[in-house]
Amino acid sequence: MSDDVRYPDWIAVDWGTSNLRVWAMTAEGEMLAHNGSDAGMSTLEPADFEVTLLAHIAPWLPAGRTTPVIACGMVGSRQGWAEAPYRAVPCPPSGVLIDVPCKDARITMHILPGLKQEKSADVMRGEETQIAGFLAREPRYDGIVCLPGTHTKWAQISAGEVVSFQTFMTGEMFDLLSHASVLRHSLGEGKALDEASFADAVSDTMSRPEAVATQLFKIRAADLLFGASEAVCRGRLSGLLLGLELAAARPYWLGQPVCLVGAPSLNTLYAKALVIQGLEAPQYDADEMTLWGLSAAYKESFS
Amino acid sequence: MSDDVRYPDWIAVDWGTSNLRVWAMTAEGEMLAHNGSDAGMSTLEPADFEVTLLAHIAPWLPAGRTTPVIACGMVGSRQGWAEAPYRAVPCPPSGVLIDVPCKDARITMHILPGLKQEKSADVMRGEETQIAGFLAREPRYDGIVCLPGTHTKWAQISAGEVVSFQTFMTGEMFDLLSHASVLRHSLGEGKALDEASFADAVSDTMSRPEAVATQLFKIRAADLLFGASEAVCRGRLSGLLLGLELAAARPYWLGQPVCLVGAPSLNTLYAKALVIQGLEAPQYDADEMTLWGLSAAYKESFS
Numbered sequence: 001m002s003d004d005v006r007y008p009d010w011i012a013v014d015w016g017t018s019n020l021r022v023w024a025m026t027a028e029g030e031m032l033a034h035n036g037s038d039a040g041m042s043t044l045e046p047a048d049f050e051v052t053l054l055a056h057i058a059p060w061l062p063a064g065r066t067t068p069v070i071a072c073g074m075v076g077s078r079q080g081w082a083e084a085p086y087r088a089v090p091c092p093p094s095g096v097l098i099d100v101p102c103k104d105a106r107i108t109m110h111i112l113p114g115l116k117q118e119k120s121a122d123v124m125r126g127e128e129t130q131i132a133g134f135l136a137r138e139p140r141y142d143g144i145v146c147l148p149g150t151h152t153k154w155a156q157i158s159a160g161e162v163v164s165f166q167t168f169m170t171g172e173m174f175d176l177l178s179h180a181s182v183l184r185h186s187l188g189e190g191k192a193l194d195e196a197s198f199a200d201a202v203s204d205t206m207s208r209p210e211a212v213a214t215q216l217f218k219i220r221a222a223d224l225l226f227g228a229s230e231a232v233c234r235g236r237l238s239g240l241l242l243g244l245e246l247a248a249a250r251p252y253w254l255g256q257p258v259c260l261v262g263a264p265s266l267n268t269l270y271a272k273a274l275v276i277q278g279l280e281a282p283q284y285d286a287d288e289m290t291l292w293g294l295s296a297a298y299k300e301s302f303s
Numbered sequence: 304m305s306d307d308v309r310y311p312d313w314i315a316v317d318w319g320t321s322n323l324r325v326w327a328m329t330a331e332g333e334m335l336a337h338n339g340s341d342a343g344m345s346t347l348e349p350a351d352f353e354v355t356l357l358a359h360i361a362p363w364l365p366a367g368r369t370t371p372v373i374a375c376g377m378v379g380s381r382q383g384w385a386e387a388p389y390r391a392v393p394c395p396p397s398g399v400l401i402d403v404p405c406k407d408a409r410i411t412m413h414i415l416p417g418l419k420q421e422k423s424a425d426v427m428r429g430e431e432t433q434i435a436g437f438l439a440r441e442p443r444y445d446g447i448v449c450l451p452g453t454h455t456k457w458a459q460i461s462a463g464e465v466v467s468f469q470t471f472m473t474g475e476m477f478d479l480l481s482h483a484s485v486l487r488h489s490l491g492e493g494k495a496l497d498e499a500s501f502a503d504a505v506s507d508t509m510s511r512p513e514a515v516a517t518q519l520f521k522i523r524a525a526d527l528l529f530g531a532s533e534a535v536c537r538g539r540l541s542g543l544l545l546g547l548e549l550a551a552a553r554p555y556w557l558g559q560p561v562c563l564v565g566a567p568s569l570n571t572l573y574a575k576a577l578v579i580q581g582l583e584a585p586q587y588d589a590d591e592m593t594l595w596g597l598s599a600a601y602k603e604s605f606s
Contacts, residue, residue, distance in 0.1 A: 121521050213471050220426075226424065
């Protein structure tokens with residue numbers, strides 16, 4: 001490589017169940033390059049992790065120097081590269097890095113642990129780093145952070161600590177019902193979502209949560225009998241499930257400030273449902289917050 | 304074939320989405336033989352149906368005589384052999400047979416139509432024949448028939464008619480969550496179900512239906528943190544979903560006689576959940592009721 005190639009001071013890694021993302025970072029927090037693939041934790045055996053990581057970051061590693069790698073996510077689970085034991089809430093979102101032995105001398109590997117809640121059992125891996133990043137951006141925030149995703153988390157934040165949290169499988173339920181259940185015939189493969197149907201469905205399960213059990217099949221029945229469009233069916237399914245989540249998460253959002261930290265499209269969907277409840281929720285991009293969180297961990301331990 | 308082979312007077316067929324079952328029947332209702340396979344409606348193109356049926360019943364068909372075949376289930380849907388248009392409730396469960404043209408002169412083909420409910424959209428195909436069979440057995444029954452299955456139906460029966468009904472995707476949700484979601488890691492592949500966990504979970508969602516949204520992930524979290532057994536996790540998932548169904552179906556069963564018409568294992572599960580609500584529900588085997596229902600249709604049209 002030519003002399004003017006700038007090598008990163010450290011490497012940020014978000015390694016989840018189904019994806020791996022890596023960023024080449026300077027000590028000052030500038031991103032020099034990024035890379036990613038679907039080499040998620042669930043596809044790998046323990047022996048594969050180091051090789052897989054190196055395949056994604058090798059061009060960024062100069063000879064004769066050690067570059068620290070800081071990772072968050074399911075890579076730190078029991079089935080991951082190395083277990084980073086959960087820390088119990090209440091606690092700050094970011095904890096001490098777990099050092100993982102590597103064969104390649106060009107890197108040192110460090111994993112951020114997840115959080116656990118023993119009373120009202122719950123766990124998170126990865127979202128704690130998004131919360132840490134959010135608090136790096138909004139250090140005085142006191143209130144609720146909602147992190148929409150496959151497994152949405154609602155976390156209560158106070159005095160820089162995660163006080164409590166709850167997980168909702170809404171995203172996974174939507175994926176299963178829309179792609180693998182009888183409803184797939186009515187939803188099709190598109191993404192479009194009818195907003196009025198979504199809003200009505202949110203209200204339906206907010207006011208009568210148990211109705212979700214019978215309203216789900218009615219999506220199919222209404223299509224068979226009256227020919228509802230795919231966007232209407234999709235809006236209805238999404239709204240029913242999100243309304244159920246909001247009904248259960250009510251103690252989290254009622255009368256509280258709420259910030260959303262997720263992918264932009266999911267943030268928008270949640271914001272729409274919350275506006276119906278009279279709540280304006282500022283939106284933060286989850287990837288950005290992950291990078292802020294990993295950067296905060298780097299600064300704390302290496303600079 | 305030897306002279307003492309007794310050929311059936313007619314053939315009963317239950318042809319669902321994923322299974323085909325056929326019975327060789329006498330005019331008096333005696334079953335001479337039966338057969339079945341996984342050649343369900345969803346695996347077949349319209350042109351395949353007659354060939355597939357003949358492959359299952361050919362040895363029962365004498366030359367030079369026409370044997371009527373009476374079928375119920377998804378075979379009568381738009382994607383089936385021939386559409387048997389839904390009949391609107393309130394109406395008796397069994398309607399006029401739809402004649403379907405056949406190429407083979409040894410059979411005539413007749414399909415029982417399903418039921419539809421336009422207000423509070425809902426549909427059924429196959430269960431109406433089980434209800435007809437149940438009413439052939441219990442002609443004076445007035446009350447609720449619950450038909451547990453992949454898509455459980457609750458039907459209100461009065462004066463020999465189906466007055467209204469509701470469908471619950473509880474069985475399909477259980478299958479998807481236990482085999483395709485993150486919960487599969489905690490439930491494993493077994494069938495065992497812890498009864499105390501089941502009963503507690505039924506009560507949890509009966510008293511607070513919206514809690515199902517957060518209780519589902521706690522099955523996984525409790526396993527990760529405290530090592531719950533697969534039977535406990537399975538009991539909990541089954542109970543949470545069935546409790547939600549019972550909460551929504553309350554107008555159907557509260558203060559009403561309820562009879563269960565399903566596979567014996569599912570009947571037992573529903574009976575256990577209903578006993579917790581102080582309700583004793585007699586159990587009827589769904590296959591038997593299907594055969595009673597098809598027999599009633601045969602008698603009405605052919606004898």
